[in-house]
Structure formats: C-alpha cells, structure tokens
Amino acid sequence: MRVLFAAGLGMPAALRLVLLARELQAAGHEVRFSGPARTRNRVVRAGLVPVLAGPRQFSRAWRPDLVVHDPLCPRATAMAAESEVPTVGYLPYAHPPLAPAPTVWIDPCPPLLRERPQPGAWQVRGDAYELPPRPQPHLTELSLLPRVCVTGIPTGTRPEDRRRARLFRRVAEGVESLGLQLVVLRGDDHPWNVVLQGSVVVVHSGDEGVVYAAARHGVSQLVLPAGEAERRAGKHLQQAGVGVCLTDDELRGASSMLRLRFHIAELVNGGRALPAAAQLGRTVAAMPRPADLVPGIEALLR
Known part of the structure; x- marks a missing residue:
C-alpha cells in the first residue's frame, strides 16, 4: 500500500x-x-x-x-x-x-x-515524534522547587504580539516571585518527555501540542488564549478541572498580579487541578x- x-x-x-x-x-x-x-x-x-x-x-x-x-x-x-x-x-x-x-x-x-x-x-x-534529548542539566538534575514551564511567548512585532509578550513576561515574574523554578521554552518543538517529567504547571497560549503533552504527563495547565478558539478550549480545560484559563480582560487592573499569583500558587500547591491532571495522565496512558x-x-x- x-x-x-x-x-x-x-x-x-x-x-x-x-x-x-x-x-x-x-x-x-x-x-x-x-x-x-x-x-x-x-x-x-x-x-x-x-x-x-x-x-x-x-x-x-x-x-x-x-x-x-x-x-x-x-x-x-x-x-x-x-x-x-x-x-x-x-x-x-x-x-x-x-x-x-x-x-x-x-x-x-x-x-x-x-x-x-x-x-x-x-x-x-x-503523542508526537521526539528526537533523543540533548543533555539539559537544568531540567534533569534534582530540583527542590516545583517547576513551571512557560512556552508560546509571541516573538512578532505587531502591537498584539508585543502586548501578549508583555503578558507572558508578567506570568514569568509571578512564577519567580513565588520562589518557583521557571523554565522558559522558545519555539514550538520541545523534548516534552524531559521538560515535563519534573514540572507541575505549563503556561501556554492554547496550542494543541502543548495541551496534549501536558495531559499525557499529568501536568496542570495555565492558558493565556491567543484567540477565541483557544479561549473556548482553555475554558473547557478549566471546566474539566485540569487547569485555569485567564483572558486579557481578566488580567487587567491593579489587582491582576495578585490574581495571577493566586492562580499559579493554587495550580502548584492545591486545589483540584493537581489530582485531576494526574488522573488525566493515567487516562491518556490507557x-x-x-x-x-x-x-x-x-x-x-x-
């Protein structure tokens, strides 16, 4: 054939x-x-x-x-x-x-x-095909801090891209302010089997490749949707209990950083997302x- x-x-x-x-x-x-x-x-x-x-x-x-x-x-x-x-x-x-x-x-x-x-x-x-990973000590060595991965940061020069890039930087600042291990990934092709093995949260824009990788590894998700389709998908993740979806409107105002830190801390330390994501990982494995x-x-x- x-x-x-x-x-x-x-x-x-x-x-x-x-x-x-x-x-x-x-x-x-x-x-x-x-x-x-x-x-x-x-x-x-x-x-x-x-x-x-x-x-x-x-x-x-x-x-x-x-x-x-x-x-x-x-x-x-x-x-x-x-x-x-x-x-x-x-x-x-x-x-x-x-x-x-x-x-x-x-x-x-x-x-x-x-x-x-x-x-x-x-x-x-x-699943997606992955090359054998290159040695990455900062990902494979034992860390005493929970790891949060941030991926999908826009790199374009349009006003919309620059605005969303600032939003992702604020998320990264919120992660570091909580004393967590921050890993920022560039591009759209990553060794997820290495990156997500020690991670507890993935922050992304709603890309389906990241959604599936996080689900496969039982990792909770924070979605900053890039558009309406991603917003709907992110809200569905939230309804399923495996993550949180925060739109631009929800992150505006003086209290937005406090709200953002609260959601990150809840995804890392408590709430229903951790056990729900772990159960989803077991479902995907079957x-x-x-x-x-x-x-x-x-x-x-x-």
Missing part, C-alpha cells in the same frame, strides 16, 4: 503524523511525507522519505492508495479531496477543520477535553497508540 502523508505548518501536528507514518512504514507499507521545509530534517531523522515537490503534484504522479493529511492545511486538504482514495485526518483540538471531511477521523484528544466529540472517530494518544491504528487503516483498502 502506498501512503502519502501531508502536513501543514504546525510542527506539533506534523510530528504526530510522523509517528503514524513510522508505524505504517514498519508494517511494510510504502510511505512518503510531504510537509514544510522546516519539518524535513525531522522527517529524515525519523527514517522517512520526504517529498520535495508540492503535495498535489506529487500525489498526481505517485498515485497513493491512501492519504493521511492535516485538515487545517488548505493545500493538504485540497490534495486529499482530489486524490479519489480513502483519506485519514487528525481531528483538530480548538480550530474547526476544513471541508470535506476525511473518510476516517483520528482523535488524539482525551475524551475529557473534547468539547464536541466526533461520532465514529478513532481514539489515539496525542488510550490506543499509533501502532494500534495500523490494522484499521489497512482495512480501509480491503
């Missing part, structure tokens, strides 16, 4: 596709992986063959039997729609997917965190892994 994977711009989504691609290749299928240039090194390191041409041109020439694609990427979705073969798509967490719907949805979201479950979707752990999906995918062509 020839299987073409088509990823979008988001690195976490691409790395989830890489994991499934490796499992299908290990099962004896011919796999090709189309994605942005920034993902090609990771694709090669994973033992896969990257596609250098555009996904639509390559699909017409290679004629795959199955397409696994990112349903948030217009190019990948359009290519999958015109391929006239069965398609598989990973159901997004916060953003609505593009039409048309694939033959089969794969849902990497733990049921507790899914706002609107998709009937018939195949459940799978929201979910199917990418290798468990291979027989069902193979059955799509029988």
Whole structure:
C-alpha cells in the first residue's frame, strides 16, 4: 500500500503524523511525507522519505492508495479531496477543520477535553515524534522547587504580539516571585518527555501540542488564549478541572498580579487541578497508540 502523508505548518501536528507514518512504514507499507521545509530534517531523522515537490503534484504522479493529511492545511486538504482514495485526518483540538471531511477521523484528544466529540472517530494518544534529548542539566538534575514551564511567548512585532509578550513576561515574574523554578521554552518543538517529567504547571497560549503533552504527563495547565478558539478550549480545560484559563480582560487592573499569583500558587500547591491532571495522565496512558491504528487503516483498502 502506498501512503502519502501531508502536513501543514504546525510542527506539533506534523510530528504526530510522523509517528503514524513510522508505524505504517514498519508494517511494510510504502510511505512518503510531504510537509514544510522546516519539518524535513525531522522527517529524515525519523527514517522517512520526504517529498520535495508540492503535495498535489506529487500525489498526481505517485498515485497513493491512501492519504493521511492535516485538515487545517488548505493545500493538504485540497490534495486529499482530489486524490479519489480513502483519506485519514487528525481531528483538530480548538480550530474547526476544513471541508470535506476525511473518510476516517483520528482523535488524539482525551475524551475529557473534547468539547464536541466526533461520532465514529478513532481514539489515539496525542503523542508526537521526539528526537533523543540533548543533555539539559537544568531540567534533569534534582530540583527542590516545583517547576513551571512557560512556552508560546509571541516573538512578532505587531502591537498584539508585543502586548501578549508583555503578558507572558508578567506570568514569568509571578512564577519567580513565588520562589518557583521557571523554565522558559522558545519555539514550538520541545523534548516534552524531559521538560515535563519534573514540572507541575505549563503556561501556554492554547496550542494543541502543548495541551496534549501536558495531559499525557499529568501536568496542570495555565492558558493565556491567543484567540477565541483557544479561549473556548482553555475554558473547557478549566471546566474539566485540569487547569485555569485567564483572558486579557481578566488580567487587567491593579489587582491582576495578585490574581495571577493566586492562580499559579493554587495550580502548584492545591486545589483540584493537581489530582485531576494526574488522573488525566493515567487516562491518556490507557488510550490506543499509533501502532494500534495500523490494522484499521489497512482495512480501509480491503
């Protein structure tokens, strides 16, 4: 069976596709992986063959039997729609997917965190491919202080980016003022198995890759949503009891730093988030892994 994977711009989504691609290749299928240039090194390191041409041109020439694609990427979705073969798509967490719907949805979201479950979707752990971690003593050495990770700080020059960057800096100041260990992560590709092993809270903007990584490791979350979709997703995390979502409006005013410190301290030291996040981690551990999906995918062509 020839299987073409088509990823979008988001690195976490691409790395989830890489994991499934490796499992299908290990099962004896011919796999090709189309994605942005920034993902090609990771694709090669994973033992896969990257596609250098555009996904639509390559699909017409290679004629795959199955397409696994990112349903948030217009190019990948359009290519999958015109391929006239069965398609598989990973159901997004916060953003609505593009039409048309694939033959089969794969849902990497733990049921507790899914706002609107998709009937018939195949459940799978929201794992992502990670390179062997480089030595990072500040993360692997024993620390007597609870660790809080901050990731997703905007780096753009737009007024909105600068305003949100200031908000993240205030969170970092609040973490340090409580005497906690602060780890600030740049970019969108991290060795979560190392970073989150000793962490108790992750602060982020609602990115689904971070949501799934924190859920997998049983870590509570503080969401500073980047938009309306992330705000809804963050509020759902809060309703599930595994974190807190704080919007810009909730962090304005003279008392905002005090409120912020209260929420951080509660996530670290008490409340229901710690046991709820730990229970969520155990639930995720029992979910199917990418290798468990291979027989069902193979059955799509029988």
